[in-house]
Every structure is written in C-alpha cells, then in structure tokens.
Amino acid sequence: MDLFLDCEWADTLASELVSIALISLNGKKIFYAERDPLPSDPIPWTRTVVYPLLERGASAKSDADMTRALREFLADIDSPRILYDFGADRSLCQYVIDGFEVPDPSGPLPLGLEWRLCDELRADVERWWSSNRDQALRRHHALVDAQALRAAYMNRNHC
Template identity: 40%
Template sequence: MADLLFLDTEWNNDAVRELVSLALVNADATQYFYAERAPRPGASSSFVSKVVYPLLDGGDAALSDENFGEQLRAFVASFDHPRIHFDGAIDKRQLARALAGFGTWSGEVPAWEPVLVTRQDVLGEQEVYFGCRPEKAARRHHAAVDAEALRAAYITIVGL
C-alpha cells in the first residue's frame, strides 16, 4: 500500500521560481518534513518579502542546499511507496529539484509517485479549512500550513 504524503512549496518570485521552503506531511499527520533554504534566494517579489518571509521559521529549519537535500531524501526514503500529492505542477518541480540537492547531488533519489490534485471539491475544501481556522489562515503561505490544509481537504473529500 502506498504512503500518502502532501506537499507544498514557496518560492521567491514567479519569474525565477527559486525554492524558499518546502513541507511534506503524511496522511495521519504524524510525520512532517519542513525546511527552508539558507541563504534565502535573492530577487524575491514584494508578495514574498511581505507575506512569505515573515512566516518563515528560521533556526533549525534553515538549511544549506546540501543539508536540505540530504534530509529531504532521508524523509522520502523512510516511506515504502510514497505517493506525493500537490495542487500545483511547480510543487512537483520544486520537490524534484530539492531531492536532487539543487543540482549538487549525483546519487540516487528515492522513488516517489507524483499525484496532482485537481479535483475542485478538494481545492474548495482548502478554503473551508482556512475559513474555519483563523489561526491557520493567518499563516497561509507557510509551506507547512498549506501542506496540512491540502491534507485535511483531501481526506475530508476523498477519504483514505
């Protein structure tokens, strides 16, 4: 049986799309991965500077590209058959790039199955999730919060 994971990423701007942060959460919300790139990518949009950067955790979550990729590969490899759900194709590309160590890793990358969530009822349920949880809505655009919202919406509509 596949292990369901839910992904969200944040990036610096819509032109360059350099990863800022990435989060994964498993279906029962008992295992999380969250990391931020250190140093942060430059040329951030005003939205990212004003909304995303103030939400970042910093500290132990801020990792060099090498450590980011290493910890992410270990997390994904800890699942037997990871099916990673995401609601935007850019999330898939960001995950693949991070697993490859941002171009510095030449070793094996753990196998995973990508699942693009396009069902409108699931995407609409994310809005319900945030509408019922003002404390989460206040942290929207934090990758871990958004990954959790996707997980909750998916489980509410699709089930397990």
Template identity: 35%
Template sequence: MVLFFDTEFTDFLDIDLISIGLVSEDGHHTFYAERSDYRAAACSEFVRQVVVPLLGKWPDRIFTREALSRELYSWLASLHGRVLLACDSAHDRDLLLDALEGELPTNVLARPLSLANYHADPVFNAAESKYFQDNGVTRHHALHDALGLRAGWLGQRG
C-alpha cells in the same frame, strides 16, 4: 501512504525554492525545511511582504540547498511502504524534484497526485480553510499549506 506537500518560492518568473513542507495523510510524519541560501533578491514584493516574515521560526530547520536536499531525500527514503506525493501546483512538483536533484527515493512514486482541481470542491475548501482558522495560522507557509491540503483531503472524504 499519501504525502501532501507545498513549497514557497521567490517568484514565478525567477523561481528558487525558499521552503518546503510535507505531511502524511495520517499526520504521523512531517517534514519542514527552509533554505538559508535562496536568492532573496529574486523575491517578488508579495513574497517579501507575506512569505518572508513567516520564516525563521524553527532555526534547526534552516539548511543550505545541498543540506536540504540530503535531509529531504533521507527523510523520504526512511518512510515505509510506497509514497504517493500530492500537491496543488506544478511549481511545487518541479521544486520538490529540483530540491532532490531529480532523484526520488525508490519508495516514492514518480508521478504526484495533482490536487489543483480539488480547490473547486466547496467541501475541500471549507475543510482546508477550517484548518487555518482553527490553528490561528496563515497561508503561504509551506508546512501549514501542506497541512491545509491534508485537512481538505480528509474533509472531502468525510
């Protein structure tokens, strides 16, 4: 199973996870969580203006760092078969591993698939952009960005 994921974080220099979203290739499995205890003072101006206003829509998906780690680990471990993670940024990969305190469930492959170069493909980009347009959502929300990656991936495969 391919699992697309994205994160939102405070700043590139003083990085702290704010939220994480994951979705399976078949769309049947989704996970979203926000941190209640991220370092708000570390947020860049961009994050304060663009990311923070998108938070808090699902109050039951807001966790402390420790609770998010447990929820994410349990959710990943509950998935059947081998899981290949896919993301478009090394920051996302590092933040996911940090959220899991460096411990992946045994069903999750250690090396994620990098989608960083996929954005160079106009078909991928068009399908990803279509997801945002069709659903009336914006980028920089971790779950919607993960769903956008999934749409790009599926669009590229025809």
C-alpha cells in the same frame, strides 16, 4: 504512504524555492525546510507575506543539506506518494530531490516515488481556510499549507 506537499517560492515563475513541507496522511511524518541563504531578491509579495512566516533556526538548510534531509525522509517511507495541488510544487520538490545544482548530492534517491496532482481540491482547501481562521493567519507557510491540503483531502477522502 500518502504525503501532502506545499512549497513557497520567491519569483513570479515559481522556480526559486523558499521553503518546502511534506506531511503524511496520519500527520505523524513531517518534513519542513527553508533555504539558507534565502533568495536575496524576492518579489515584494514573498518578502512581505512569506518571509515573515519563516521559522529559520534548525529549519534553515543549505541546498545540499536540504537535499540530503529530504532524500533521507523519503527513503524511510514505503511507497511514498506525494500529493500536490499546484504543478510548481512538484517541480520544486523534484528539484530538491535531484540536488538543486549540486554536482554530486548525498543521500539515497527515493525508490518507488509516485506523484498525484490534486488540483480539484483547491475549492476544498479554500473552504478549510474559511473555517480555520486561526490557521489562515499563517497561510503561505509551507507546512501550514500542506496541512490544509491534507485536511481538504481527508474531508473529501480522495483526489
């Protein structure tokens, strides 16, 4: 099953996760989570653009809870293939799957996980933003961005 990934981060190196989202091609399987606590010293852009879009509440998860929840989500999917358009997204997702810095994270490791870089969809994603101005107001919310990648893929039907 194809899953479309997006992550938001707090630093210039794109290494400090803020939020993560995965959505299936049919739109029925969704994973969304935000770190709790959030990185305390984000770059100004993240503080002013990304943080105001966060949902918090049930979406806010400790690192251990996020790892467990993502592993359970992926374990429930036959042959998951994660499509992404930026390398840092893959690295951050793998970091969550691996358990951050937790010595013994819980939950089953996903089996048969595949990754697919779709950086050629970036122009299609930009066109989608241009034609979906209501969604563009929430750009840089990980789930909205994952939905944009999904829509670009569906319009092109490949990557």
